[in-house]
Amino acid sequence: MAIxxxxxxxxxxxxxxxxxxxxxxLACAGFFAYDQVTFRQGMLHTLSAQAQIIASNSVxxxxxxxxxxxxxxxxxxxxxxxxxSAGILTLDYRPFAQYTxxxxxxxxxxxxxxSGEVEASRFGATHxxxxxxxxxxxxxxxxxxxRADLRELDQRLKRYALIAFGVLLISLLAAMLISSxxxxxxxxxxxxxxxxxxxxxxxxxxxxxxxxxxxxxxxxVLIDSFNKMLQEIQQRDSELQKAHDELELRVTERTRDLExxxxxxxxxxxxxxxxxxxxxxxxxxxxxxxxxxxxxxLDENGKQSLQSIRAAARRMxxxxxxxxxxxxxxxSTMRREEVDxxxxxxxxxxxLCRTAPDRKVEFVxxxxxxxxxxxxxxxxxxxxxxxxxxxxxxxxxHARIELGQDISxxxxxxxxxxxxxxxxPRSADRLFQPFQRLHSSAEFPGNGIGLATVxxxxxxxxxxxxxxxxxxxxxxxxxxxxxxxxxxxxRVV
Numbered sequence: 001m002a003i004x005x006x007x008x009x010x011x012x013x014x015x016x017x018x019x020x021x022x023x024x025x026l027a028c029a030g031f032f033a034y035d036q037v038t039f040r041q042g043m044l045h046t047l048s049a050q051a052q053i054i055a056s057n058s059v060x061x062x063x064x065x066x067x068x069x070x071x072x073x074x075x076x077x078x079x080x081x082x083x084x085s086a087g088i089l090t091l092d093y094r095p096f097a098q099y100t101x102x103x104x105x106x107x108x109x110x111x112x113x114x115s116g117e118v119e120a121s122r123f124g125a126t127h128x129x130x131x132x133x134x135x136x137x138x139x140x141x142x143x144x145x146x147r148a149d150l151r152e153l154d155q156r157l158k159r160y161a162l163i164a165f166g167v168l169l170i171s172l173l174a175a176m177l178i179s180s181x182x183x184x185x186x187x188x189x190x191x192x193x194x195x196x197x198x199x200x201x202x203x204x205x206x207x208x209x210x211x212x213x214x215x216x217x218x219x220x221v222l223i224d225s226f227n228k229m230l231q232e233i234q235q236r237d238s239e240l241q242k243a244h245d246e247l248e249l250r251v252t253e254r255t256r257d258l259e260x261x262x263x264x265x266x267x268x269x270x271x272x273x274x275x276x277x278x279x280x281x282x283x284x285x286x287x288x289x290x291x292x293x294x295x296x297x298l299d300e301n302g303k304q305s306l307q308s309i310r311a312a313a314r315r316m317x318x319x320x321x322x323x324x325x326x327x328x329x330x331x332s333t334m335r336r337e338e339v340d341x342x343x344x345x346x347x348x349x350x351x352l353c354r355t356a357p358d359r360k361v362e363f364v365x366x367x368x369x370x371x372x373x374x375x376x377x378x379x380x381x382x383x384x385x386x387x388x389x390x391x392x393x394x395x396x397x398h399a400r401i402e403l404g405q406d407i408s409x410x411x412x413x414x415x416x417x418x419x420x421x422x423x424x425p426r427s428a429d430r431l432f433q434p435f436q437r438l439h440s441s442a443e444f445p446g447n448g449i450g451l452a453t454v455x456x457x458x459x460x461x462x463x464x465x466x467x468x469x470x471x472x473x474x475x476x477x478x479x480x481x482x483x484x485x486x487x488x489x490x491r492v493v
Contacts (some may be wrong), residue, residue, distance in 0.1 A: 069098035206234035233378040393420035419474040
């Protein structure tokens with residue numbers, strides 16, 4: 001990892017060398033371009049002057065048709081080593097006199113002069129040709145052309161290329177030396193900062209700090225900010241550890257209190273199931289004996305009193321059973337599995353229909369509704385909700401009870417819906433409170449424990465339960481279970 005972090009210094013060195021090299025290459029390219037342009041312009045200026053001199057000295061030779069004199073004039077070009085050939089032409093472009101440097105071929109292809117032009121030039125790969133009119137009394141009597149060699153330009157470019165290459169090497173070496181000093185002042189603190197951050201991430205030790213730099217620049221601000229961040233993280237980590245220790249202590253205390261409460265609840269359940277039930281059984285038994293053996297000795301008031309005692313004992317026994325069931329639900333172990341709600345609900349509805357065969361109740365449910373839950377506890381939920389719907393539709397000639405599911409906000413919502421008496425929506429919060437009833441026992445019998453039991457089971461599953469309805473508009477009880485992938489993939493078959 002140290003090699004990877006130190007690569008920033010190498011990158012800085014390469015960057016400096018590239019910047020220096022590119023700048024030098026651009027400068028050399030500009031210089032070469034300028035030199036080539038000025039060299040060509042200077043060569044054209046020289047050729048133009050020489051052509052003008054030859055044209056002036058060749059007027060009489062053309063007028064008097066003296067090629068020998070014209071050739072003598074052209075021989076003056078021997079003093080110019082870059083002139084490869086030259087010539088004087090008549091108006092119909094026939095050669096009148098020529099000059100050729102030893103080793104060069106004669107050249108007769110010249111640039112054409114357009115109307116009004118006195119002089120024209122053309123650059124080739126190895127030579128440049130300039131042609132000029134020969135005038136006498138402002139009338140053209142012929143042409144002179146001069147052909148110069150460009151090899152000197154190529155040699156000139158080669159020399160410049162060698163010089164530029166040498167300067168480039170020296171500049172790169174200088175950039176490398178300068179980068180070493182630059183690396184110490186810039187790259188080294190960055191490398192130290194990266195290594196410190198890596199060590200903090202690896203060891204989770206927030207007490208380390210980066211050594212501040214002497215310079216007051218952006219890098220110093222960065223290091224100072226990083227050190228302050230480490231200090232804040234260290235402080236927060238200490239506070240978090242302290243809070244964690246306190247939380248563990250509280251959890252231990254709460255766990256101890258919960259275990260104590262569970263033991264007390266178990267003792268209460270044992271007391272309810274044994275100590276309280278025994279007197280009730282005695283009251284129920286002796287009232288039964290009185291009713292059976294001494295009924296003829298009691299008047300109507302006495303018989304009604306005995307029946308009231310027996311009814312109160314039965315109601316007390318039911319309350320004790322409901323309380324015991326509620327406590328068992330709270331402490332029992334849960335085992336989640338795939339449960340078919342439709343298959344669980346149908347036997348419950350069949351049993352309810354057998355208790356009142358004259359009632360006309362339509363039960364609606366999909367073929368299969370899949371949920372991930374504790375099968376035993378979910379059966380208790382459906383028993384309470386379906387019995388609740390059965391009870392509150394008992395005063396209607398024809399009733400409809402529906403079990404179904406919906407998808408709302410990415411979660412599966414199950415519901416039991418009826419078209420019974422319903423309830424006042426303002427009192428919906430009281431529905432799931434133990435012993436809270438919205439109807440009197442004379443209207444609809446019950447202990448007010450069923451829906452509280454439903455809420456306790458749904459909460460143990462990590463879900464929610466709520467109800468919607470209105471007076472004589474029926475009621476719908478919704479519940480969710482803890483969201484799992486199987487729940488979200490479940491669908492009505």
